Amino acid sequence: KAGVTQTPRYLIKTRGQQVTLSCSPISGHRSVSWYQQTPGQGLQFLFEYFSETQRNKGNFPGRFSGRQFSNSRSEMNVSTLELGDSALYLCASSLSGLAGGAYEQYFGPGTRLTVT
Amino acid sequence: AQTVTQSQPEMSVQEAETVTLSCTYDTSESDYYLFWYKQPPSRQMILVIRQEAYKQQNATENRFSVNFQKAAKSFSLKISDSQLGDAAMYFCAYRSVYSGGGADGLTFGKGTHLIIQP
Numbered sequence: 001k002a003g004v005t006q007t008p009r010y011l012i013k014t015r016g017q018q019v020t021l022s023c024s025p026i027s028g029h030r031s032v033s034w035y036q037q038t039p040g041q042g043l044q045f046l047f048e049y050f051s052e053t054q055r056n057k058g059n060f061p062g063r064f065s066g067r068q069f070s071n072s073r074s075e076m077n078v079s080t081l082e083l084g085d086s087a088l089y090l091c092a093s094s095l096s097g098l099a100g101g102a103y104e105q106y107f108g109p110g111t112r113l114t115v116t
Numbered sequence: 117a118q119t120v121t122q123s124q125p126e127m128s129v130q131e132a133e134t135v136t137l138s139c140t141y142d143t144s145e146s147d148y149y150l151f152w153y154k155q156p157p158s159r160q161m162i163l164v165i166r167q168e169a170y171k172q173q174n175a176t177e178n179r180f181s182v183n184f185q186k187a188a189k190s191f192s193l194k195i196s197d198s199q200l201g202d203a204a205m206y207f208c209a210y211r212s213v214y215s216g217g218g219a220d221g222l223t224f225g226k227g228t229h230l231i232i233q234p
Contacts, residue, residue, distance in 0.1 A: 033221045043207065045221035056221060088159060092222075103149045103211050105222060107161035 004108035018079040025093030032074040037088040122225035137193045139208030149211040156204040203232045
């Protein structure tokens with residue numbers, strides 16, 4: 001079974017631009033979560049989608065948004081990029097985030113975003 | 117909000133020896149999941165082991181085992197017979213079983229860099 005895939009793997013953007021990152025979960029997984037990893041803040045939860053609905057959101061500004069499609073693929077968008085948005089963005093999928101469901105999250109290889 | 121603390125920024129162990137990585141967490145919930153993830157230089161996060169809070173028995177996966185002390189809110193990872201391929205950042209993570217409302221997902225510790233000496 002194929003793992004979680006993320007595209008693109010590397011991205012360089014200029015401050016003020018916007019960017020869209022894509023994530024395809026493991027086949028059969030309906031929950032997709034996004035995380036930001038930086039040397040200073042570590043791994044921080046951005047948001048989680050389940051059945052095309054955002055179920056949870058971390059403490060990030062509204063410039064960070066996402067969506068999930070009917071095939072469970074997800075995209076996250078960052079508008080008006082700032083230098084501090086430079087990070088590794090990780091996507092993780094799981095079978096279900098609901099109580100009683102499986103909670104293991106399986107991660108993709110990440111997208112390395114550099115903002116100049 | 118839950119917090120996860122890994123007090124060892126870096127650990128070093130000789131190949132074939134045993135090493136224990138520490139993790140403590142703070143929560144007011146009674147039911148939750150705990151995980152250890154490994155992140156090698158490739159940056160791919162790999163699930164090592166999981167523990168359900170309602171289970172008293174410590175989880176084991178081949179050379180990896182945990183010591184889960186619920187009352188002490190401690191969740192350490194023991195790696196036996198360390199191998200060169202075990203070199204990586206190790207993250208302890210917490211996940212609530214209650215969905216919705218505020219931040220959720222995995223709460224990670226800052227990580228422990230494990231070095232394997234040949």
